[in-house]
Amino acid sequence: MIDKGFASIDQAVADIFDGASVMVGGFGTAGMPDELIDALIARNVGGLTIISNNAGNGETGLAALIKAGRVRKVICSFPRQADSHHFDARYRAGEIELELVPQGNLAARIQAAGAGLGAIFTPTGFGTLLAEGKETRRIDGKDYVLEYPIHADFALIKAQRADRWGNLVYRKTARNFGPIMAMAAKTAIAQVAEIVPLGSLDPEAIVTPGIFVQRVVQVAPGAAH
Template identity: 75%
Template sequence: MINKICASIEAALADVRDGATVMIGGFGTAGIPDHLIEGLIAQGAKDLTVVNNNAGNGDTGLAALLKTGRVRKIICSFPRQVDSHVFDGLYRSGKLELELVPQGNLAERIRAAGAGIGAFFTPTGYGTQLAEGKETREINGKHYVLEYPIYADLALIKAERADRWGNLTYRMTARNFGPIMATAAKCTVVEVPEIVELGTLDPEAVVTPGIFVHRVVQVERKITQAGGFKKEAA
């Protein structure tokens, strides 16, 4: 019987090794797998390479992971924002390596890994510092830069609902990078607030098929306070 539900986050992340490349879903603060990040912090793996859209906000989530000093390198599109003081401090002191990737290129490099594409040419970044040292080519009068896929040992993503086979649906913009990251990692671990019986999910609504998911952990839904009203975190 296929059952990908793990009893705990600790069990789901027990085998994360030092030096692993970890993709973490989320766009800004939407769709961040906070529980899994906290679990990774507790697990203790170090010398990590993290792939994410940004480099953390405030002192929680990804920023908290960076603060442990166990991340060697981050690959992202938006490392700096108004509350990125953890990243700023580590990067300026030479304690964290950064690979800056335009957002479209980041998404496509992750997607290419899952799709089995060896490399691809893109016009984004041509003629800038981001293209330095990379192969370029002129195709039909337009200049392109050769980019390679980004593979991961582990993907940590957040979904809305899952069944025991690992089929996933998402909540609005919390979907973001999760679906492509799930295809690009050797092991995909998912946190969800709701696990349903097989056959409950409408097949047309399933975004990530269970074939790309290895472990599912049920977590409590986080409620945030905004403007005096309680709302569900995306």
């Protein structure tokens, strides 16, 4: 019997290792898997490469992970904002590396990894510092930059509901990067508000098929792990 449910979030993240690459879903705080990140902080692993839309807000989620000194590198499109003080401090101190990727390119490169593509050509970034040292090509009269897929060892994502096979349904804009990150990582771990019986989810509402999800854990908001 296929059952991807885990009893606790500690168990779900137990094999995330030092130096791992970890995709983290969320757009700001929408869809951020805070409880999975808290469990990762408790794991006391470091040297992580984090792939996410931004570099943390305030004191929770990715910001807490960065504050704890666990992150070696951030790959994101929006690292700085009014409350990104933990990233700012680490970056200015030379304690964290940043790879800045335009948001559309970030999504496209993650998608490319999930689709098994070798590379993509994108017009975004052509003629800017972000294209320095990269192959360019003119296609049908338009200039493009060669970009490579972004893969990860793990993806931490948040969904609204799941079944034991790992099929996921998201809540509104909390969907954001979760579906493509699940496809691009070797191991996708989803925290959900509810695990429902098999057959309860409307197939037309399932966004991430269970084939792309390896672990599911039910987490009440703000729950201790």
